[in-house]
Amino acid sequence: MLPSEPLVTPDHPRLLIVDDHELVRLGLSSLIASQAAGHSQPGTLEASTLAEAIDLYARHQDTLALILLDLHLPDAHGLSGLRQLLTRFPEAPVAVLSGDADPALKRQALETGARAYLPKSGQLADVITYLRAQGLLGLPAASGPIPGLAEPESRASEAARMVQTRDGERVRLTHRQAEMLDWVLAGQPNREIAERAHLSEGTVKNHVSALLLMFGVRSRAQLISKLR
Template identity: 30%
Template sequence: MKILVIDDHVLVREGLKQVLRTLEDNVEVFLVGTCAQGFSVALEHPDLELVLLDYHLPDMNGLDALRIFSRRHPDIPVLILSGSSNPQIMHQVLQAGAAGYSTKTSVSEELLGAVRCVLAGDIYMPPPAAQTFDQDYPAPATAPMPLSPKQEQVLCELLAGRSNPDIARLLSISEETVKTHMAAILRHFNVQNRTQAVVAATRCGYRATAKS
């Protein structure tokens, strides 16, 4: 498993590395201090499974960096780290494609829980903040035209964290057909990428299929 950590504080990076290496035996953690370095690592290692991205960085705003990651690497989930628990910031990063939001005040077990949640294809927010978030940002209305049964199947596999090739294999359809269904799903929820679709679908009551 490969994880990229982007944070401009050396001690924070090293601390995160020690925590992340307890996930499993073969965790490889890349540590960088700028967005530019992070983009380079992501290009060199397209098999990254997770990015931990600091919201405040010296060379680029974390929100802008998140949008770039979402556009260039839509299959790599990004967990935002911040010292703030402001629900407005959470709303912004989730709308921009983040797979989760965790505060830097979290203890190790809370952070590991957030990481496991995101790696499982779910969306993570700290529980107290999530309550406030749901009150301030209620789920949007769904699109007038419902998803087809096959589109719902694709969506449920997406919620399980599966890639397009995996979805194609499991549903016995071509990858091009998966992409067509995925485009329809994005239009249905009026979102720009897979992670935003997961956020919208989860809040509208859709659930992932069980992983085999």
């Protein structure tokens, strides 16, 4: 099922996220929304197959600013999906989103016509940096890193927190994401978090999905294990 489509204006471009994993699509959409907090937020469309992506782009190409395309889909594998999409729409703005760090594959994707080759791992910092560079997100919050997992924030750094995993990876979270992480680490279910944060359970689920994606894990248990 596709999400409802927001009003489109020149200042409100849309993204098309193409990935066959619902968690990745949901997490990336939530992450983009959190990074655009306080600024014009780009609406997102989602597709789980290349056929869906081609259909959506055919119908919305005048308002789509970027396609984030996974290379491994049920109906396309490797660069075949990128080639099919660009054969049909040579001017389509496509950025490859891949879990494969092979330099040769990256070079071939760019030579085929991808505008960028972005890693689908960890906190997706390169994806956010690229979207911001394309003018699709607002400026980052100004704050310094805070070491450790859940130390209190100072007034000067309420907009963000830097969290460090057990293996030394550092992930920047917004203030709301940091709150959600604390509650998840305390073992609270979405229903209780929703009551405490005065949010719907659906909104909490979106936040938790974004956290899983940012830390490169697929479950709450894996997230807790990575941080404790």
